[in-house]
Structure formats: C-alpha cells, structure tokens
Amino acid sequence: MSPLLSAEQAVLGSVLLDPDQLAHLDWLAPDHFDRPVHRSLFAALRKLRSDGHPALSADGPVPLSWVTDAVGEAGLHVRGLTAVYAHTLISACPRPAHAPVYGRMVLEGAIHRTVAQHAIRLHQVARADALQGEVEGTLRSADVLTGVLTDLARRWGTDPRPVAPAAAPAAAPATPPVQADQVAEDERFLLAVLAEQPRAMEEVVAWLRPGDFAGPAHGQLYRCLGALHHRGEPIDRITLLWEAQRRGLLADGTLSADQLTAICDDVIPGSAEWLGERVMRSSLTRTAAASARAVRALAEDEALVPGRLINHALHALGPLDEVRARWQTANGSPPPKPPASAPAPDGPPPARVHAARARSTPHPAPSPSARTGPVPTPATARPPSRGHL
Template sequence: MTPLDRAEQAVIGAVFLDPSQLDRLTPWLRPEHFSRPSHQALYASVLALRERAHPGSTAVVGAVPVSWVADAVTEAGTRTRGVTASYAHQLVAACPHFGNAVVYGRMVLEGAIHRTVAEHAVRLHQAARADTVRGGAEETLLRADALAGMLGDLARRWSVDARPVPPPTGPELVARAPAVDGELHADEEFLLACLASRPDQFGVVVGWLRPEDFADLGHQQLYQALGALHHRGEPVDQLTVLWEAQRRGALNDLDLDAERVLHLLDPLGVAGSADYFGERVVSAALVRTAAESAQRIRALAEDAAVPAGRLIGHALHALGPLDEVRRRWHTARSGPPPGKPQPPAPERASPGRAEAARARSRPHRVAPQPLAAAAPAPVPSRTPRRSPA
C-alpha cells in the first residue's frame, strides 16, 4: 500500500470519527481527488449525507451515531461496488489522529495534482501525434489550452501563484526527435529551394520563421546560411550558400555535405510560395513542440519527489516554448494578432552596410612600404697636395 493510499484512508477515517472535519475539507477537497473508486464513493457519500442534514453530520467527537458510518456505506454502495462495513471500520482504524484531517487531505490533493497533470500531458501528447498524421494542429491546441486551464485551477486549490518556474538543471528528459516525416521533409526542402531561387521572399517569412522550426538539422543550417546572406545583402545562389555553410562549419558527413546543398538549392523547376510552405513548417513545429512539452510535463508529474507547487510551476514553464511557437504560427496564418503589434521584420542591409560586410570577407591587401632613399656615399677626404715652391 502506497503512502497515498494510506492518506486517503486516513482522511475518510477522520471524517467518520469527527464529521466536523468536513467544514475544513469541503472548500478544496473533492471526491475526484481520491485515486480509488471506493474512496471516491465514500467521500462523496459523507458529503451527500451532510447536504441532507444527517444527524451524524453535526455530532461531536465521542458521540457520533453508528448510523453515520452505516448510512455512508449504504450510500457508497449505490455509487460503486465492493464497499463494505468492515472496510469502513478499517478506515477508522487507519486514521492516526482525526485532528490531522486537513494535513491528510493535502496529501490526497497533492497526489491528485500529480495524477491529473500526468493524465493531461498524456492527452496532449496523443493529440500531437494524431495531428502529425492529419497534418493539422487544432486538437493539439485544444489539449494545450485544457492543460493550461487545469494548471491554473490546481494552483488556486493549492494556494500558489500560477507562474512558470524553470526546473533545476538535470538530465535531459526528452530523447532526440525521431526521424523526420517524408512529407514534412519535402516541404522543408521546397521551402529552402524557393528562398534560394527568390531571395526577396525572405521578407515574408523572416518575421515568424525560425531555424529551429525545421525538423531536419541540415535544413536548419541551410536556412541560417540563406538568412545570413540575405541580411548582408550578398548574392544568393548555390555556390554562395555552399560557401557560407562551410564558413559556419555546417558541412559534415552526417547532416549536410556539398552534394546535398547543391541538390537542395537547384533552381530548376522551382516555382512556389515561401509563405505557404513556411506556414506548413511552422505548423509542424507547433505540433512537435507540443509533443516534447507533454513528455517533459509527464516526466515531472510521475516523479513523486517533486512537490505539488513546484510541479505546477515547472509544467507552466514547459508550456512556454509551445506558447512562443503558437504566436508565430498565428502570425503566419493571419498576421499579427490585434492589439499586439509585432516588431518589424529586419530589412535588407543598406548598400553601404552590405559593402562593409563584404569587405570583411575579402582578403586584406597589404600596401607596399616605400623604400627609404639611399643616402649619398660619403666622399673620402683627400689630403691637398702642396705645389712645388
């Protein structure tokens, strides 16, 4: 039997011994916070008896009628199966002290917080996987909103501020992302080809498309190289991008090599809209980020050593990256949201700035130093000859 099971038994046993403890429990402890169906049924039963003004609900300690427990067992039998009078007396015996009912109740609520957060994280992860197959993001966003709302409600019940709190540094909770889906891989490749063939389209996507939105690491590096050339106002073609990727140390045998760069940026037959494919890439990044956030939150919720208040803050912090991608996804679909002006997208560098950037890439020419003028050789002094007298 786990400590949580014992805490649930102690709460119900305390209510059986002292019905007045319900006055301190009912404002924040509900039947669904209990993990076992029998405990849920018994706690709901005493609440129902109290609502109907049962004589035992106002009895003092030591004068509680037997009908208080007996009627609660009968009421619980209508809600679930397997609740017996002997088990009710076992709950009374399991209560160390009925005056500590609030403390035991907080244990039950803390266990419910862990369990509820884990359940919502699982639902978010399932919705993200389903949207990955469907190619949408609507169900993922609904589950993410439900998770955020649930965390706010739990924060109020636990009497803590619903604010993000970064978890302590530790081992990575989420493994490396799986292989990129074939359709998404093709979308990313076509987007890069569109930007390489028409660099003017960078102005459309640069405000909301980030390198980390690409699922493929090689595509991330190519997008960074393209963006650097565009920002400096330099020509964009296969060779310039290849050279920029090499300067950034992106060429290797695993994610990116010269042949792959030339193949991806082949301008032949490229005719498409960068904003369309960019929106698809951001949508996929939104779903992927939701799945990663759900995995982190679930791992935190399944760690019983994490206090409930910290779990709520850590879970809200794990949703932060999803909120950031969601804002950019909304901008890609419909422009900046009303009332929230977005910072202007960076413009292409001015001619003077571009020339200065190109100058930094050219080898410096060392001006020849003028040779010092040779000093005239000294004329050896000659002793004057005396004329004959």
C-alpha cells in the same frame, strides 16, 4: 501500501470517526481521490452532511448509523463496498484531528495525477494533428493544460508562474516526427524555393526560425539563407555553399556540397509562404509533443512538491508558447488571451487554501493564567474525535 493510498484511507477514516472534520475539508473534492471507492464514499459523506444527518448534531459517541448510512449511499454508485472496509478505513486513521493534513496529501496526489493525464492528452492530440496536418486540436489541448495548471495553483495557494528547474530534468526519449518523409520533403521544397527566388525570404523571415525545421541540416541551411538575406547579399548555390563553409557546416559533416547542390538544383515553382506554413505546422505539433513529454516527466516525479511542479510545467510549455506566437503572426491571427490572474468566482476561498496547505505546526502551550480560567463542563465540551457505539 503507497503513501497516497494511506492518506486517502486516513482522510475517510477521520471523517467516519468524527463527522465534524468535514467542515475542515470543504476544499477537497471527491475527484481528488484516486480510487473510485474512495471517491464514492467521500461524496456520500458530503451528501449525508448536506442532508443534515443526525450524527452531526448528536452529543457523545458517533452513532453507528453514520457509518452504515455512508456505506449504503456510496454503495449505490460503486460495487464491493462493505461495512468491513469502512472499519478498515477507521483503523487506518492515526489521528482524526489531522484530517486537513491528510487531505492536503490527497490533493497533492491529485495534482500530480491531473497534470500527467492532461500532458498525455496533449501528446496524443499533437500526434494526431501531425498526421492530419492540423494544429487546432493541439492549440486547444495546450490551452486546457495551461488552464488546469492555473486552477491547480490557485487550489494549492501558489502564484502560477513559469520557473525553470534548478537541474535539467531527464530528457524523455524523443519520438521520430510523424510522417517524417513528408516533413523532410516540405523542408527541401521550401529551401529550394528560397534559394531560387530572390525575394522569397521576405515572405517567411519574420516568423520562421531554423529550429522549426525537423532536419538539423535543413535548419542550418535556412540559417545560412537568413544570414545572406540579412546582409543584403545575393543568394544562389555558390553563395550558399560559401556561407556554409564559413560556418563550419561542411567541415563537421552537418552538410555536404552534394546535399546543398541537390537542394538548389531542385528547381520547382512554389510559394515560400505556403510551404513555410506547412513547416510551421509540423514544428508546432512537434514542439507540443516534446513539451507534453517534459510535463509528464515532471508530474511523474513524486518528490516534486505541487507548487514547483506547476511552475516547472508552465516553464516546459514556454517553447510551445513561442512557436504558437509565431504561428499566429504567420496567419495574421490575434494572439491568445493570457489566463486571468484573479481567482475564479467559484474558486476556493483563502481559508480553504490555507487549510489545504496546513502543516503540523505545534501550538504554543497556554500560559499559567489561562489555565486558571473556568473549565468547561462535560455537557458543553465535545472532544475532537468520537468513538462509535
């Protein structure tokens, strides 16, 4: 049995044993549970509490109706739940009073699972947009993922900020660019236009970078074009070949004289700005897919605590934010609004966040003078955990 499954069972068992524990789990939602039967049962327990079930005000042992009514309510939404499984949950709970700590474990598992799901979604949308030559869906999915990370950080009680991991995470296997032939053709056409038209570099140099090219050789050739443009030197086949040789691109095999000549001789009329935007679209979707793979790899690391997971995931989205900002510049669009730093009005209050991050901290033993105080009578004292009749 996995630790997460044990934690989910322990949370439900603690509430079945002691309904008062629900008061310490207001920050935990049914969707935080992985198994559908656990979601339905926790939702049923919360409904019984909101309806004022008699077990909440009963003195002494918890009535058996608390368990049977919870099973009956949950059974309306999920199949296969029986009273036998409810008693299995009860036996899986070591200490009912530890319910907030068990709930924190459930929330931690939910954070990993939620981040992974949204990263997968971003990767799928980026690949679909690459096929269609669009970026709007990718940008929306990236915004959703950023918003989810910010919300989860508030629920966990941490400050969402990009933090690079101490050690570089294992690189996920890279997938070839979607429509690689079309992308390579767009890049060759753009380089040909930049080499042929003297003022073409001015149309793209402010927002297009060598890293936006899928082909390493194309990116290096664009770097050579940018260097010549920056120095104010003329651009043609000979000056490009000389710049490539000075940078060692011919010696290390990155470029060949024949490749460069073929690009420069492929004279076609075209707009550098239009071709540059096509290259940027491909770069944005490709970067989004790579960031999504990195975030998913972080979410699948079970040893990573939620606070670090969220902050490392925000750092992994940094390259996408950088490409997106340049895409906004190329299109003249206003930059996206940063996420608000203030908690949402319906977000969990600080007390619940503290409960979510509760640790098993031993309480100091009472002083001798405190022990001499009046002892509560059995009629007014209520134990933290109650048994069933």
